[in-house]
Amino acid sequence: MLPRYADIIIDISHEAIDRPFQYRIPDELQEKIQIGSMVKIPFGRGNHLRTGYVIGFSNQTEYQPDRIKKIAELCDRSVPVEGRLLALAAWIRENYGSTMINAIRMVMPVKKTIRQLTDQMVVLTDQMDAEQLAQVREQYQKKHAQAKLRLLQALEEVPERYLSMDIVRQRLNISSVTLKAMQQEKVIAVISKERYRTAGIYDYKEGFQITLNKEQQIVVDEITHDMEQGHQQTYLLHGITGSGKTEVYVNIVKKTVKMGKQAIVLIPEIALTYQTVRYFRNYFGDRVTILNSRLSDGEKYDQFMRAKNGDVDVVIGPRSALFAPFQNLGIIIIDEEHESSYKSDYPPKYHARETAVKRAELEHASVLLGSATPSVESYHRALNGTYRLLELHERAGSGQLAKTSIVDLRKELKAGNRSIISRELADDIADRLARRQQVMLFINKRGYNSFVSCRSCGEALKCPHCDVSLTRHGNNQMICHYCGFQMPQPKVCPSCHSGLIGGYGTGTQKVEEEVQRLFPQARILRMDKDTTTAKNAHEQILEKFGNGEADILVGTQMIVKGHDFANVTLVGIILADLTLFQNDYRAGERTFDLITQAAGRAGRGEQPGKVVIQTYKPEHYAIKAAAEQDYSYFYKEEEAYRGLMKYPPEWNMMVVLMVSSDEAFLDQMAEDICDYIRSCSVDDRNMKIIGPSAPVIAKIRDIYRRVVYIKNYRYNELVVLKDRIEQYISEKKEVQDLSLQFDFNPLNMY
Template sequence: MTYCYAQIIIDISHGRLDRPFTYRIPEALQNDLCLGSLVVVPFGKGDTKRKGYVIGFSNTCEYPDGKLKEIEAIASGGTDVTGDNAVRLALWMKQRYGSTMAVALRTVLTSRKQAKPCEHRSIHLLLSKDDAEKKRHEFAMKHQVARERLLRELMEAPDQPYSLIIQKLHVTAPVIAALKKQGILEVRTEMFLRNPVSIEKCEEAGIRLSPEQRAISEGVLQDFEALQEGKNIPRVSLIHGITGSGKTEVYIAIIEEIVKRGRQAIMLIPEISLTYQTLMRFYRHFGDRVSVMNSTLSESEKSDQFERARRGEIDVIIGPRSALFTPFPRIGAIIMDEEHESSYKNESMPKYHTREVAEKIASMQNGVVVLGSATPSLESYYQAKEGKYRLYELSRRLTGGTLPSVEITDLREELRAGNHSILSRRLSELVSDRLAKGQQTMLFLNRRGFSGFVSCRSCGFVPKCPHCSVSLSLHRGGRLLCHYCGYEEPMPDKCPECGSPYISGFHAGTEQAESFLSRQFPKARILRMDADTTRTKGSYEKILSSFANEEADILIGTQMIVKGHDFPNVTLVGILLADQSLNASDYRSAERTFQLLTQAAGRAGRGKYPGDVVIQTYEPEHYSIVHAAHQNYEEFYREEMVYRKLLRYPPAEHLLAIQIISRSEEHASLFAHKTRALLEQLTVAAREKNPDRLLFIGPAPAVLEKLRDEYRYVIYVKSPDYDTLIVCKDGVEAAAERAVKASREMDTMFQFDFDPINAF
């Protein structure tokens, strides 16, 4: 069916333009446009050429036809075969996460840079073997050496790359042209899209699954088949498997069966740095039908991969959260490895959760979602416990090995014994032992979420907010501040618990740790991995490769060293200070600490030797540390959920963070307080009906009160009902739009983050 008009979202992020504009469709484009097409249109009083997205069609219009402007052209790379689903997904994301439609479309409709196929030329012999031999003899008799040499090569291999012939035989283009003219050979030209996978393909034995693994794979595939039959069953499965239990083998087995059914699969990973390691395993099974998407690819290489997906040239894509929007037409499975990782949350608008978007895409294409982790997010485990997800357990290590032995070292006792170094006596003793045995050590400095917390070196006391149960952050001027409700108190001169004068902000870094280790163990070969040592391209892989090849004895680093790496000769892992993430001013700090400690501990003893782990802490009794030491997720979940329910944090309830941002500190504060008043006004009826339905916290200055010359305040809204938070978001958006119309000089922005991963 042909249409006369198209509804277009102009590709400008400003909220004032967040609505469709109607344009006439010229006759020349009648059959070329589809939902999601990127087009060029005249816009505004000066008819400036702008790009826009087609989100609808019609044959009627409320405006006089003569007043409508016409679409000028389809932009380069501007047609998307999955545009219908993409537009629906973008609309859902706009409504759920509070971005403009233009930003949502830009996120969902993948790279629009025109894919440029590369040219591959080959030379093909047209003569039979006997005729070719006659010609070769003729060339030899005439001393036409180059022609004779070329023909002899083609008689051995009748089809060869053009460039190889030129380089190998030193044959010139005119010689090839002469033989082509005589009908002896032909030059074939094929266009192809680049595959960034450069791993040499090799045959690998089929996956051999344990009974536990096979039961999971078969269970997921049974659910897939049931969904195709229209049955109402859970679409999402959570695989809770201890470190080293073989989750990747299960993923491969599931994907193999999905591909056999003519569907495609998306394999998501939390860190771009893991792509190569994971890709090798998948490429051995799926050959060039698998590809990769990550930030190391150029825009044109990314476009090539999206085009290959559209054409059906690949079945599996591997990458971080952006790979989720690969334009596959028949997605059968989306797998999220290490699903608990915070990198799955998009921190720019729209602030989407990859898990939620994966569920939405799978429901639109009738596929399944598989989540995997040794330390699942509380949100996912909660959904599994509620029966909304399937829950599977992998309880044994794939190699048959045992989990490492874990010791908790009380740093308060170390101080009392006069040890002020970063290594406890026990950890120092074990490092020396491993050096003597030629085994490797990993030392982990947990800096994630660190935001200037204060602690007492004598008793381990950390000042906390009396209203929010999160650690207070140390700010300029000696203030201790809660970034949730704004509560503040002065920095104490001595510990309120034990009276010790040794209470202060805590600072420790990998560079200081490396310096100490070099002095303590002068003969040890030490590698450091952190943001400073991995800035240059390839440096990350170089460090990991050196350590894997046993060119170093000790690897010290931040959380990047614990992300799924497998080093068989590592038999000792030391966590230098567990408290650094535990005392972040964030309600998720205990969960993050448990996850990081469990993942770090899982690096030890993965080969033929047993492993040891030492966790150093000022709070050895804290449940997150105790349960991480025993890798007891179930007990940690039980205790942490008591805290979440008591203080109404996710997943017990939903949380909306509203950020108010302005270049004027006065405006940021003013509009933050106006927003709080507006929220209370918007929800009067709901709160009168049920006083517990909503809880407002703040406004308070954000953790980074000033960033890039902009002042930031935050308001938190808690509710058991997600739709109630949507109402709050919609109300603030509408008020902001009215304010913009009333004053074009309005300089204040509003951003929304539902169930935020990071504290503001």
Template sequence: MAGILVAKIALNAATYAIDKPYDYTVPEEVADTLRPGMRVVVPFSAGNRHTEGIVLTLEADRPPEPKRKRILTVLDEEPVLDAKALRLALWMRERWFCTVYDAARAMLPAGLYFSLQDRWVLKEGVDQETALAATGKSEQGRQLVELLFAWGGQADVRQLKEAFGTKDPNPALKLLRDKGVLTLETSASRGVGDKVEQVAALAIPPEEAMAQFTGRRRSAPLQYAVVELLCSLGSASAKELCYFTGASSATLRSLAKRGVLTLEQREVFRRVALPEGVEAAGEPQLNEEQQRAYEGLDQLVRSGQPSAALLYGVTGSGKTQVYLKLIRRVLERGGSALVLVPEIALTPQLLRLFSAHFGDQIGVLHSSLRAGERYDEWKRIRTGEARVVIGTRSAVFAPLTRLQLIILDEEQEPTYQSENVPKYHAREVAKYRCVQEKGLLLLSSATPSVESMYRAKQGLYHLFTLRRRYNERPLPPVEIVDMKQELRSGNGTDLSGALKKRLTEMMERGEQSILFLNRRGASRMVSCGECGEVPTCPRCSVYLTYHSANGRLMCHYCGHSEPLPDACPSCGGALNFIGTGTQKVEEELKQAFPQREVLRMDTDTVSATQTHEKLLARFEREKIPILIGTQMVAKGLDFENVTLVGVISADLSLYAEDYRAGERTFSLLTQVVGRAGRGTKGGAALIQTFTPEHDVIRCAARQDYDAFYAQEIELRRLRGCPPFQDLFVLTASARSEAGALRACMRMRQALESWLRQPPLEQLTLRILGPAPASVVKVNDRYRYRLTLACSNTKQIRALVAELLRCAQADKENRGVSVFADVNPLD
């Protein structure tokens, strides 16, 4: 018994309230091969249902526990997560109130996920008469036995549920299992398998092979051709051999039987298609400002100590050139680097640039890759074949070895924060990894987040500034158009007279324009002119958005869709269209410029076949005059021929119910204005707004981040918002509005009771709410929130975690899901 091992396992089936390492006995047959970081199937709970888990540690069974449950199946041949990744999963659990298994799963590509299939099987040697006798007086048991014998002795759980309908088959299953008639078996299938190809290699020396086949050049020309090619190559894929020689697979098998060559299976990677025709680039040439920033950053990397820096540079200042030179030095020293971007739309241009500098050393990770491609890229990164990874948020978990540099481009973007469990922020995960790897975290932006700039000014981050555009190109002049004046002059469209005039001038010169509007669809809502009725989503507390492209009303929260009625369903009155979206602006552009093509880019036009890359490549290649889009067109794009940028409605995000509204609006406007005049032709920008006097609009037009930051940081200080305090938001979601509100009230009462007792009475903590979420009902579930304004300390996180566990275990909260966010986006 002394040699028996115990595995501590994080389980998929464990909810946050009961999440802990569970002990399981390691079977002797796998004791020598099982290691931490491998996934297993184990029995769990009183019903011993089978669930997946990941091994955290292995230790000796002291004292022995003969009744401890055993591991049933080992799913991996080698660990999928190393010790550092497992520590990261434990840290994420404490930081973002998720289970260890949820955190571990987030680090793995979807192709590695297993699907478990439970099925009930009649034990060997049990006949129908014996099985029926075991059922006793159970009518359900008899029905179950008859079904199983009719189905060949086995049935999966789904089949049984369908056969029994509203009746529960579990009592009958338990009865027959206890009587020794049935057993539960679990099979696991992985999302994506390894791709392999057949490889042929010479089994004898080349001289001997040629001596054997020279005399058979005419009698066996195909065999001769195969041998001749292999003599020069040594080995080649069977598919390529057959293609270049005209031989068949039968020819190769014949040569293998004679011992001339061997046929083996070799793993091949499904590669992401890199841009074609890219010439290798030399060392980036930096100006004086860039060189100073590069030298300071490179010194931080070479120090071998964990550090963080903010590279703050105006749009077009050449921040990417600094990245490239930094990464070159990192690779020369044998390290690896990770570059994160906020949008998939940014990867094509960045990929072209990075391919020119680093070639096949690049790995790409983002959600638009096919499962097989993402899985194989993950393996290439893990083996060290890819040492520079470019990707979106989830790429922060890329299994790079000797990681010395992580770059977050446009670090202020909200897309770096996950909206799904675990609700991590890529910046915080990157910071943790840089501490563990003793590397540099480089945050970069023309409009840094208020929190990052505050930390830089406090000396917590190193600050490097680029104040001039690369090659001394001037920032584009910006004109602010007051749309109230347009209405007074009789122009009720979304295109001002000034914008139409500028667009005409650009098209006459053969130049291109980008128009930005951060709302898709045609109209924000439809209203009856007679009774005022507005169509709303039946599952969410929001108005339906009209999409002219398909003539339907759609919900952007749950996806509900219905055709636009000819008249008001309530009174038969005429319908009015209120607000605007990209589809409506596209229609107005086509009316204003009927002879010109307009390209629209939003989530309605981007698809698996019509990707970001294809749309942007077509815009550049075909010199399409106008590109209209949502925030996909606002960041990172660099087109030589784009000389005009127009912002259709700058006020859209300014008055949202969020303390970040001003920051987001300023960032979006500054970024989109910076898309103009990046080439030698110069450029201009135009901002349409109903509030031209607003400070945020004026600062964005001047590209004056410093003035915006000075105002915003004082507002945050007065309101007690980040970076001065953190906001922990506990959300209760239920089908009943009363149930969600009651759960929040009970959490508040429990918290107030705890805070009156030592040592918690010393905590500085403000409790706000319960209050409904900004959209209270989504997909037939009501959401209420309790907000805690305080410092993000270990003691506070432990308090929130205990509150969550109590709420989830509270019998009064049956049917209510409760979860927590830290500084959430909405």
């Protein structure tokens, strides 16, 4: 049955996005209208025609049918960019859960109260032809009007025949009286011209060129040939660290722009923006912009409008840049596609990789996924033919893969070394400092200590609002990384009042202090979430290190992703086991990725590099494979484990997270929901249900959490089950204090 009513968003660039309105679909439009269609509708008491976008359909209405207004007309058979993004939002809502409004807010720029920036310009009036200009010039010379002559000559010298008011007033020293007189003479006019806010300032080299090697050129030719032939598909580029994937991206984007199309380049971390944008601007100049969460509302909205109006060809940024409203999108490139940051932590919990593939399908564009350590899911799809696999086996230029050394920390302890820096790593750091070469030290933990606990009663110091231990930072402040709660470190245990309370574990701050103690002459920079809260802090730290203003860079995973510093010849991985024993089936993959990526930062220039991996588990396959840079060996071991345990990509998984402020009520509802799930799949042998149970963190900000894991071989059956659960909950009246979230193939366990 064709739907009778359409839910329509009006003035999509405004705050009215918060509410859809229901309209009746005329019979003649029933087979033509679709999600994302732009329509004209009567709105308000005066029934003025307004533009709206269809976001959903139904056969039911909460109002009297004769009171519902009718859609006036379908604007165009082609779906505009806003419509295509709305269709994408509808797909996200269907495949990942959440509400349609939340999905729309994610894909569309909401114009809040944003003041448009304007510049005053002084222009020669249109009636000033060459003959009239000569007459005016002659008059000014007779009257010795030097200021007027000066301005007239400056305006004639620029092809655009206009100058900014700042130049006129400050550089040419023209007074208000002179400007007013020339306006009255109709020689000039003063106009206001809207301008965009800038999003980051990056210098670049004009006319920059680079020569691709044979492997790189083959990849570029294969993808661009398909694009020229109108064949759109998804490619997986597996290239070892330093193989020149960025050069491949740039050359593909150059071909895309020549075809009159635009490109989106996704990067996993805001920290990579500085280096990536600077590189792309060498080729595309000011036709490149950025989109990320660090921009102000005004900056963000202006970059959306620049993309929509065709004022830029390339948008670069993390996950949210995927929704840049290009009118003629040609390719989406996802660099370091294995990174977990491409998965949203908030509903709807979409994955940028799958969402990019869907957007490309809607817009007849291509997708290129690139990584030195492809996700197991993407490599699995490449091997079964869903993606096309392309490979780069050699480092570009003169760089060679760094030599790797594994240090067994158990032996270090036996030898009496209690420092977090092994003897081998300390010797290597001293050697590099003597040679004036640079060092990067990676530990995937910020702060000073992992936790503080009592040696007497064993109690760890926990956040009173969240079910997690507090982290000690260098200023003796205990901080909860979930809700932000802070307190000074107590001198006695709050539980047993013992004075035997102290910190365990290590973090970036402690590594920084220890390195400074061992090498007091070294210049050290630290890069983690705590040191990059200020705007442009990422760029400032990286620029200092790139300029040689520091010898050692200590940091979390944000320092190991894609950065290219030619003078870095040593990388130390302080504790390779930090990610290895997490409560997560992806722990091995995450460890392999981080070590391989960190190792790839060394030896990218002419000098050979070395990587020191410190671990308590040197025999683990993820660490051995990373040390050898052997992805094939790792993939075989990891896929066998995933298949045995029925984890993605062999099976699919859906997590149902239930949250409430009432713990007893939550436990009852969790049991009810779990019983309902089992009733839906009583005869399904492909369905595995685990739970309900308390997650690892059972309380955050005084809100309790319960979780159910559901595994199924077929993804679409999990989507259907999600719809049934939502319907089941919507029919219950007592669930006002219950919130449900769905997470498909989660990248972090609960």
